[in-house]
Amino acid sequence: MPKKEYDVLIVGSGHSGGMAANILTKKGISCLMLNAGPEADYQRDRTTKAAHELPYRGFNKPGRLPHVYQANEFNANQWVDEKENPYTHDPAKPYNWVRVRLLGGRSLFWARQSFRLSDLEFKAAEIDGGGDSWPISLDDLAPFYSRVEEIFHVTGRKEGWPQFPDGNFIEQNYPPDSRTIQKVTELCKTRGIGVSKMRSSQGEGGLASSINLLLPAAVDTGKLEVVSNAIVREITVDKKTGKANGAFFIDRHSKREMHVGAKVVILAAGTLESTRLLLNSGIANSSGVLGHYLHDQIYGVSVVASVPEARDGKAKPGMMGGSAFIPRFRNLSKAKKSSFIKGYCAIIGSGGSASPNHFAAYGEELQAKLDSYQGSCVSGSIYGERTVKFENHVRVNKEVKDAWGIPVLHIDVKDTPNEFAMAKDAADTFEELFKDAGWEILSKTDKFYPPGYSIHEVGTARMGNNPKTSVLNKWCQSHDIKNLFVVDGSSFVTCGWQNPTMTILALSMRASEYLAEELRKGNV
Amino acid sequence: MKRRRFLQALSTAPAVPALVQQAGAQQAPATVPAPAAPGRGGRGGATGQVPHIPVGTPDDSADTVAKFFTTGQFATLKKLAGILVPPVKGNVGALDTDAPEFLDFLIGASPAETQTLYRNGLDGLNASARRKFAKAFSEIDAKQADEILKPLLVQVPWVYDLPKDPMKHFVYQVHSDLRTATRNSPEANKAAANTGRRGGGGAGLFWNPIDPV
Ligand SMILES: Cc1cc2nc3c(=O)[nH]c(=O)nc-3n(C[C@H](O)[C@H](O)[C@H](O)COP(=O)(O)OP(=O)(O)OC[C@H]3O[C@@H](n4cnc5c(N)ncnc54)[C@H](O)[C@@H]3O)c2cc1C
Numbered sequence: 001m002p003k004k005e006y007d008v009l010i011v012g013s014g015h016s017g018g019m020a021a022n023i024l025t026k027k028g029i030s031c032l033m034l035n036a037g038p039e040a041d042y043q044r045d046r047t048t049k050a051a052h053e054l055p056y057r058g059f060n061k062p063g064r065l066p067h068v069y070q071a072n073e074f075n076a077n078q079w080v081d082e083k084e085n086p087y088t089h090d091p092a093k094p095y096n097w098v099r100v101r102l103l104g105g106r107s108l109f110w111a112r113q114s115f116r117l118s119d120l121e122f123k124a125a126e127i128d129g130g131g132d133s134w135p136i137s138l139d140d141l142a143p144f145y146s147r148v149e150e151i152f153h154v155t156g157r158k159e160g161w162p163q164f165p166d167g168n169f170i171e172q173n174y175p176p177d178s179r180t181i182q183k184v185t186e187l188c189k190t191r192g193i194g195v196s197k198m199r200s201s202q203g204e205g206g207l208a209s210s211i212n213l214l215l216p217a218a219v220d221t222g223k224l225e226v227v228s229n230a231i232v233r234e235i236t237v238d239k240k241t242g243k244a245n246g247a248f249f250i251d252r253h254s255k256r257e258m259h260v261g262a263k264v265v266i267l268a269a270g271t272l273e274s275t276r277l278l279l280n281s282g283i284a285n286s287s288g289v290l291g292h293y294l295h296d297q298i299y300g301v302s303v304v305a306s307v308p309e310a311r312d313g314k315a316k317p318g319m320m321g322g323s324a325f326i327p328r329f330r331n332l333s334k335a336k337k338s339s340f341i342k343g344y345c346a347i348i349g350s351g352g353s354a355s356p357n358h359f360a361a362y363g364e365e366l367q368a369k370l371d372s373y374q375g376s377c378v379s380g381s382i383y384g385e386r387t388v389k390f391e392n393h394v395r396v397n398k399e400v401k402d403a404w405g406i407p408v409l410h411i412d413v414k415d416t417p418n419e420f421a422m423a424k425d426a427a428d429t430f431e432e433l434f435k436d437a438g439w440e441i442l443s444k445t446d447k448f449y450p451p452g453y454s455i456h457e458v459g460t461a462r463m464g465n466n467p468k469t470s471v472l473n474k475w476c477q478s479h480d481i482k483n484l485f486v487v488d489g490s491s492f493v494t495c496g497w498q499n500p501t502m503t504i505l506a507l508s509m510r511a512s513e514y515l516a517e518e519l520r521k522g523n524v
Numbered sequence: 525m526k527r528r529r530f531l532q533a534l535s536t537a538p539a540v541p542a543l544v545q546q547a548g549a550q551q552a553p554a555t556v557p558a559p560a561a562p563g564r565g566g567r568g569g570a571t572g573q574v575p576h577i578p579v580g581t582p583d584d585s586a587d588t589v590a591k592f593f594t595t596g597q598f599a600t601l602k603k604l605a606g607i608l609v610p611p612v613k614g615n616v617g618a619l620d621t622d623a624p625e626f627l628d629f630l631i632g633a634s635p636a637e638t639q640t641l642y643r644n645g646l647d648g649l650n651a652s653a654r655r656k657f658a659k660a661f662s663e664i665d666a667k668q669a670d671e672i673l674k675p676l677l678v679q680v681p682w683v684y685d686l687p688k689d690p691m692k693h694f695v696y697q698v699h700s701d702l703r704t705a706t707r708n709s710p711e712a713n714k715a716a717a718n719t720g721r722r723g724g725g726g727a728g729l730f731w732n733p734i735d736p737v
Binding site for chain 1: 581583607608609610612613615626630633634635638673674677678679680681682683684685696699700701703704705707708709710712713726727728729730731732733734735737
């Protein structure tokens with residue numbers, strides 16, 4: 001049978017691949033989507049179970065998923081199996097790479113916090129001199145953010161703050177803040193810190209994924225074919241034209257190798273998988289920066305306090321409960337400098353309980369404390385921007401292969417003094433704030449998780465105007481191979497403190513519309 | 525009890541015989557049942573509704589065989605379980621839920637680093653009891669146990685930054701593991717269901733292996 005050739009081959013089915021398929025197929029462009037893993041059947045694959053019914057009483061199988069701190073015995077099967085699909089790192093430089101290969105990728109499980117980047121990030125070099133600027137600004141991306149926010153049904157409160165750009169939000173009637181949240185807001189105000197509300201994708205039916213919000217419309221056009229269990233191992237290039245012409249992939253079950261042809265290739269396999277694929281294919285790296293500038297955010301810094309008047313069940317109605325969101329407030333202008341560059345956001349939660357770890361006690365004494373502190377706690381935790389550095393990189397480790405014989409990634413990332421200074425500032429700030437509120441500090445930690453934990457890894461095929469210092473141009477298109485695009489987080493120049501998915505979606509939408517137009521003009 | 529649930533399940537099986545449904549689905553002539561094609565019909569080839577047989581967990585019917593720790597270590601672990609997680613305010617305690625037996629299994633299946641932490645920790649407590657009270661840890665009274673354990677207790681505000689002192693680290697870990705093993709036990713689950721109180725490990729959505737290779 002003659003081989004089919006598709007207009008566009010899309011590798012990956014998560015937010016980024018789903019958006020590319022949605023945009024391109026609606027313009028009549030035929031797409032083949034290859035996805036490394038199977039489809040989840042929400043009826044068949046999930047069962048309600050009690051912890052004691054699980055083989056390890058909820059502890060998880062020892063040694064399984066050592067890098068996925070988010071894993072527990074209930075959800076262990078949703079993550080990529082680290083034995084089948086390993087990666088390497090120096091033990092002294094841990095990296096937590098959290099992956100999902102199901103159809104829909106991580107869009108099935110993300111927490112849906114939805115932010116725009118601001119020009120503080122897009123134009124970072126001009127503002128604080130730390131890191132580089134993107135080749136685009138908020139103005140370029142704003143129309144795409146608006147359309148993404150509409151598709152994902154994003155809720156949020158508009159504030160008019162440049163560091164926290166407003167969007168096309170569904171207006172929500174927030175219930176009145178509890179008195180503890182009001183107190184935090186007042187104290188922040190005296191320090192010039194703005195307090196807002198979380199911005200979040202509502203999606204539909206509790207799911208804001210590619211499989212319910214993006215792929216169904218693409219399927220309806222009749223222009224999308226999806227093949228699951230197809231692990232792409234190499235992008236192929238026509239030696240004569242220098243253009244990408246398809247990919248080799250391996251059937252996950254049988255390990256049969258296949259080749260598919262396409263006029264254009266879009267990588268949407270998630271930042272590090274797309275980068276691995278480019279490195280293993282030996283393409284798109286005339287700049288030498290492919291795999292470099294890997295970054296994400298610091299998570300884990302937190303302060304927990306207890307409100308004395310709320311202890312022993314004495315909280316009056318309206319005293320506890322609710323939450324607040326504090327967008328970046330440090331280093332907003334060149335003039336105001338602190339001991340570190342960049343900044344962090346904070347999430348304040350009220351009405352939680354103390355954990356047994358807060359007390360050096362056991363038995364009856366511990367139980368009495370837990371009962372007394374129940375519902376009396378206020379916590380503050382942060383997401384902070386990590387430094388973007390050339391040295392933080394991934395490379396192929398030819399010595400180690402995955403279950404399909406594909407060389408794995410070696411990840412080499414180290415935090416800098418900036419991260420530690422930022423974490424200390426955050427812990428000190430919230431400790432002082434909670435103390436000023438008259439609350440008892442139960443715990444304060446300026447420690448944070450290893451890189452990767454935030455699940456916001458980005459930057460390894462950065463975009464830029466200069467082909468000597470960047471992999472992609474401002475349309476997420478390879479400088480070297482004009483019919484090759486990378487639409488996941490690989491293109492980021494900096495991720496800021498913001499969770500990246502709204503930006504990934506907006507960039508994928510923008511790149512796909514550009515590609516459709518270039519195809520129409522016969523330019524690729 | 526099990527037999528009764530089995531019969532109940534059978535009584536909810538479909539009233540229409542499976543064969544008729546299967547024949548209907550295959551559109552075979554009503555009078556002549558279609559021969560079972562290889563791999564369909566016959567054993568494992570049911571196409572109709574199949575009775576649901578209720579099954580239990582091993583803990584419903586049997587005891588864990590503790591075999592990882594030495595007799596002395598296990599006696600120390602049992603003593604610790606009674607002290608650190610006693611039955612308080614109507615909650616079940618670690619000893620009511622065979623948490624030490626469960627941890628014997630869990631630690632036996634854990635990486636070497638965890639096994640060493642536990643073995644050295646249990647031996648360390650025993651040595652300390654012998655030094656202070658000339659008795660095994662398993663034989664000391666509650667006051668004596670407090671004297672050994674209280675100086676080893678620490679607050680752990682950040683679960684990935686554990687105490688550097690191996691004995692403090694061990695006491696934190698065993699306390700935390702005993703609490704989880706107790707809370708997630710069938711007994712705690714049953715007690716919580718009976719009293720309507722919080723305390724059992726509760727239920728969650730479990731993802732089955734999805735199309736494994
Ligand atoms: C628990 C959790 C919470 C999160 N919370 C938030 C949040 O609140 N806000 C936010 O902005 N972000 C959040 N994220 C991150 C967010 O999910 C990701 O940024 C986003 O989904 C990435 O989309 P993607 O399409 O780039 O990659 P992915 O979703 O990883 O999709 C990549 C797809 O590519 C496929 N693939 C990989 N390799 C190959 C190959 N070789 N061949 C073929 N296919 C391949 C995979 O099967 C996968 O389906 C969270 C993530 C998780 C897991």
